[in-house]
Amino acid sequence: MRLISLFLCLSALVTAHVVHAGTLVIESWRADDKLLWETVLIPAFNKKHPGIEIKFLPTAPTDYDAALLSRLKSGRAGDLIACRPFDASLALFRQGFLEKLDNKPGMENFPASALFAWQSDDDKSTFCMPIASVIHGFLYNKRIFKKLNLQIPRTDAELISVLDAVKKHRTYVPLALGTADQWEATQTVLTSIGPNFWHGETGRKALISGKAKFSDKEFIAALEYEAKLGTYLNPTASTQTYSDSQHLFALGQAAIYPMGSWDISYFNQVSGLEFGVFAPPVRKLGEPCYILDHMDIGIGINRKSKNKEDALQFLEWIGSQEFADIYTNRATGFFSLSNHLIAVRDPISRQMMEWRSSCESTIRIDAQILNSAQAKWQKELWSVNAQVLNGTIRPRDAALKIHNAYLTWFKPHSQ
Structure with missing residues (x-):
């Protein structure tokens, strides 16, 4: 039986x-x-x-x-x-x-x-x-912004001012972001803010064609800004996972959350959470804007x-x-x-979809050709960007390290 x-x-x-x-x-x-x-x-x-x-x-x-x-x-x-x-x-x-x-x-x-x-x-x-496709931007807690009388940032400088105000208040974490998983450092930070520094597809294609290097000034400037953002993370950011960051923002303990649009459905399910969204800030008002679409x-x-x-x-x-x-x-x-x-x-x-009509769309800088399956450049990019946010490597050194990593295998492609 x-x-x-x-x-x-x-x-x-x-x-x-x-x-x-x-x-x-x-x-x-x-x-x-x-x-x-x-x-x-x-x-x-x-x-x-x-x-x-x-x-x-x-x-x-x-x-x-x-x-x-x-x-x-x-x-x-x-x-x-x-x-x-x-x-x-x-x-x-x-x-x-x-x-x-x-x-x-x-x-x-x-x-x-x-x-x-x-x-x-x-x-x-x-x-x-x-x-x-997915689109990248920043979520913000409406209650915190109202309580601290904060305005939605439009420029790099305005975002730093907002983060400064939150940090000085000492009640909330300014930026809900961790580096333990590493990928967020690149996918939801650098490739989100970066296009406004290297002019979207222009900069991405210049890297692929060999007309630009990751050690050029516009890429270093993006890493320098990323390093500034790193000063507004949780003190324990190096051990904070993607899930930890989600929970931090969902519990109303953080003011801003760098996000991909896939995060929306998660936060929509959080009872009582009032949040809005803003696009990656431009360097100066009046300049063209770029979104990661x-x-x-x-x-x-x-x-x-x-x-x-x-x-x-x-x-x-x-x-x-x-x-x-x-x-x-x-x-x-x-x-x-x-x-x-x-x-x-x-x-x-x-609101995010409407950005397509006001900003130029671009894709992740490591998505096409640069991310060779053999070279594993993407993992190098993740690691280095996490170090930039953690403050353990200087932006200029990070740029050189990334550049040298893809020089070992990369041959320029015509575009």
């Missing part, structure tokens, strides 16, 4: 992971989106395509790249592949794992500026359909998929107004990259 029971249990476990032939399987690292896909997005698609069964099977973000590559190589990967921007997905395309999507239905709804995150270096092949996720088709016709139908729907509207308004803080006009309901998200 015990053997029979064990057999039945094992059979049940195997059956739970079996996907029926003809079912479309979506691979993704966005495990937090599982409920949205299963209860909203897939049912919306099935209203028009009731005969196509779809399964959303995510992998933990830290395991996704390696696990996906393994499944692709062994022929066990899903039909639809969630695509990270630039190098990671480009590597999959070069290895022949992703289908070319040029001129496929739905692709016409995306501007060239949205496509280049998922194109070959010569721009001749597009291998993933864009889904959404970074391509975050796309979707492609596995070249070995046996359900390509169904996959293409699903992709066409991903490119529709209906999908863009649902995803933007239900995956709060993720903004459609399509040409469709979207009425954004969340007020913070709506």
Whole structure:
């Protein structure tokens, strides 16, 4: 009896992971989106395509790249592949794992500026359909600002004045930011404030072409400003994690939180927290402003998929107004990259999306070409920026260290 029971249990476990032939399987690292896909997005698609069964099977973000590559190589990967921007997905395309999507239905709804995150270096092949981007800025606690009579900062100098006022009050942490995880130092600070120093895409592309160096004055100036911001962190910032920073701001103990738009949904769930948002400050009023509007996720088709016709139908729907509207308004803080006009309901998200019309958009400086999978330059960037915020390395030395790190492997690319 015990053997029979064990057999039945094992059979049940195997059956739970079996996907029926003809079912479309979506691979993704966005495990937090599982409920949205299963209860909203897939049912919306099935209203028009009731005969196509779809399964959303995510992998933990830290395991996704390696696990996906393994499944692709062994022929066990899903039909639809969630695509990270630039190098990671480009590597999959070069290895022949992703289908070319040029001129496929739905692709016409995306501007060239949205496509280049998922194109070959010569721009001749597009291998993933864009889904959404994230935007960076700063959240602020409205009650603290009102209590201390603070104004929303517009310039670098104004932000320092606000942080000074909070620090002198000695009740609140001026800036809810830690460096234990390191990535925030780069992703939510340097690449957010930096574009107003190196002029967005102009500076980023100059690095790639070899016309600029990370040790040039505009990049050093950005690091110098980052070092100033570091003086307003918690005394224990070096051991403070991303989650700790979120909790600090959520509890009303910090005035300002450097953020990515993905943080909005977390803080929306905090009862009693009143917060607003402001864009990365410009250096001087009247100068052009730049925002980090970074391509975050796309979707492609596995070249070995046996359900390509169904996959293409699903992709066409991903490119529709209906999908863009649902995803933007239900995956709060993720903004459609399509040409469709979207009425954004969340007020913070709506305000951030409106920055697109007043500021020039740019992407993370380490996202394209500079972040070689072999060079691991991104990790060096994270580490050095954390040291800048911690005050353990001077900005000029940090700039040289970053520059020398990519000089060891980098060859300029024409843009």
